[in-house]
Amino acid sequence: MRKLEQYQPEKQKKGKQTGLISVIVTVYNIREYLPKAVDSILSSTYQNLEVLLIDDGSTDGSERICDEYAKKDGRVRVVHQRNGGAYSARNTGLLEAKGDYLTFVDGDDWIEPQMYETLLAAMMEQDADLAVCRYRKIYENRRVDLSTPMAAVFEGQELLAKYLEEDEAWLIQTAVWNKLWKRSLSDGLRFPKSLYEDMYFTIRLLAKSKRSVYLDWAMYNYVCSRATSTTNIGLNEKTFNDLIPNFYERSAFLREIGREDLALLQDYFLYKRLLLFYTAVCRSQDPKKKEHKAFLQQKIEAGKDCYAAVYGIPQASSQEYRKMKLFLKSPVLYRAAMRLNDSFLIPIKVAMANRRHR
Known part of the structure; x- marks a missing residue:
């Protein structure tokens, strides 16, 4: 591991944003939260995006919101499917994605505008195939953000080892939404039928990485206060x-x-x-x-x-x-x-x- 105490990747001008990033958003009855999530992605400073909205059989109007976004912005593509659960929707997203780089956003969270530009720039500068950032925890009455300007470059399975240590100083997390990776890293990898499908997927993703970079500042906003959220059960x-x-x-x-x-x-x-x-x-x-x-x-x-x-x-x-x-x-x-x-x-x-x- 090599620490970078004060690290800021160079900004990428719009004309140099050549790599396509596929952002996969699984959608199931989250009408109240979905617009904020999608708007945050479309407002990204990295513009070369494919936003895949995978509607997993919504019945609350979320499906119509997805279609409205596809009409307004050509970067948005919608796939409607029968309800099969989060793992099924995520696998559909992996199959449908055309990007050189892949990532996920939960439909009740949102991202900071610079997230994908910063993660991809760090990957390119450090010749990495995976980038991870810290995230901000959003509660009903407070926000928890322990960001620092530190970054670190990990060789081989060093990041996997750090992840397994469960050290809160390194907010690597089991989730896929605070990570961006080269498409080839997840070739052939799918989510299993499980409530905790991220556990299976992430450990394999980290194990395959040849070099990864961790950025210790929060660019993803994770909502912790929804009572029905899987992680709050x-x-x-x-x-x-x-x-x-x-x-x-x-x-x-x-x-x-x-x-x-x-x-x-x-x-x-x-x-x-x-x-x-x-x-x-x-x-x-x-x-x-x-x-x-x-x-x-x-x-x-x-x-x-x-x-x-x-x-x-x-x-x-x-x-x-x-x-x-x-x-x-x-x-x-x-x-x-x-x-x-x-x-x-x-x-x-x-x-x-x-x-x-x-």
Whole structure:
């Protein structure tokens, strides 16, 4: 990895914007949000765009809004299809796209005008096949933006490794919407039928990259406040049927490509999550609490033979290993320790930290 502390790619004049960028927007009953998303794309300082609006069987008027944009701007192309879910609409977009470069925008988010010009310029200057930017989190009453002027160039699978570390200082994210890549990078790659289809797609995209560039300033606006958003859904059946299996699938993929080191890193965060899910289920009003507790306990105990390797990686926390050992000894003792930790120890630590900062 090579850091660029103060980096600003050169602006691209309109006459030199020769590479076609396909922006794929999946649309399903988002009439209230869609115009802002599409307007932000069409206002991009990079003008050589193909905007693909994939209407996934909308019934709220979103389909008509798509057609109106196609009539107003020749860069917009609409595909109407029967409702098949987000993964199906995204795959349609990949098949229909004609661009040299590909990206996605969720229909309830919006982008900054310079996003694609900046990402593509950085790719060209650094001879990269993939670019990623930080994003701004949009809540109902606040915005979170930790942008800096820093950038970094990653060789081979270095960006994949950084992504798997889940370090919030590097907002790489599982999503495809804060990334721009050469078309060849995703040739033959499709989204699976899953609520968390990005997890499958992104890890493979990053694994194929030969050189990538990360820009640490927010050019994508991600709306976090929609209650119906997939990412805002709490612990439920999808956690057990889609999310957890996806984590196991990612570990298997990393081993398939010969990255046992990264598979162990992925496993570390998987087992950390399983313990968190177990605690959450125990404290919930889940009607299937007994079933879900048994499922999680079985998954956690099934991995015990590999825990020495998993918790032996440099990124692993000794505290997390102690939690796991306690759980394996007695889930009852583990639950009691977590209640003690949350009720007494954490408040004490927070109070002490506040005193130090006065």
